[in-house]
Amino acid sequence: MAKDSFFIRGFTNGAGGAYTETAIDLGHVVDALGKTVMRIHNVAAQVYEVSPNQEFSIPANSQAPVTWQLTTQPQTAILAASNRAVLASGRLDIINASATANLCTFIGDRADVMPQHWTSGVLVGVEQLYLGLYVDAQLSEANVALVMECTSETLSPSAAMSLALSQQ
Numbered sequence: 001m002a003k004d005s006f007f008i009r010g011f012t013n014g015a016g017g018a019y020t021e022t023a024i025d026l027g028h029v030v031d032a033l034g035k036t037v038m039r040i041h042n043v044a045a046q047v048y049e050v051s052p053n054q055e056f057s058i059p060a061n062s063q064a065p066v067t068w069q070l071t072t073q074p075q076t077a078i079l080a081a082s083n084r085a086v087l088a089s090g091r092l093d094i095i096n097a098s099a100t101a102n103l104c105t106f107i108g109d110r111a112d113v114m115p116q117h118w119t120s121g122v123l124v125g126v127e128q129l130y131l132g133l134y135v136d137a138q139l140s141e142a143n144v145a146l147v148m149e150c151t152s153e154t155l156s157p158s159a160a161m162s163l164a165l166s167q168q
Helices: 157-166
Strands: 006-015 018-025 036-048 062-071 086-096 106-113 122-124 128-135 141-154
Touching (some): 036 086, 062 141, 086 122
Antiparallel strands (some): 006 141, 018 128, 036 122, 062 086, 062 128
């Protein structure tokens, strides 16, 4: 566990069949010219339809993915993990295998890329992150809330500038 860590939270919601995105301001922590960057050690995601205590409801005999990503620059769609802007991503696969509408019989959850998968987390030198969400058309809406465990670090001016430029 990181020493002197703090938590940054993000939230976005979207309608079925669309990609939406919300900026998360890091300007209070990251200042590349002032030699301050942030390291994300862990990301926890909560994905839900209308409220956190309500199950997803989809049509009978159907499936619907809900995919989210945390990136260093704005996007218009979900990216592959090979894109250098991707810091974290995950997906829920929601299935209604019954003949009854508005049920959820199975949910599969996966965290594709997460800072906690790496030895030292992920270093961030940009002043905004972007939380994107794609909601399948089978769902009316979905929400994702993130909690990130972070620390602040000081770098040399040239290293801080290089980091900030490489994640844009």
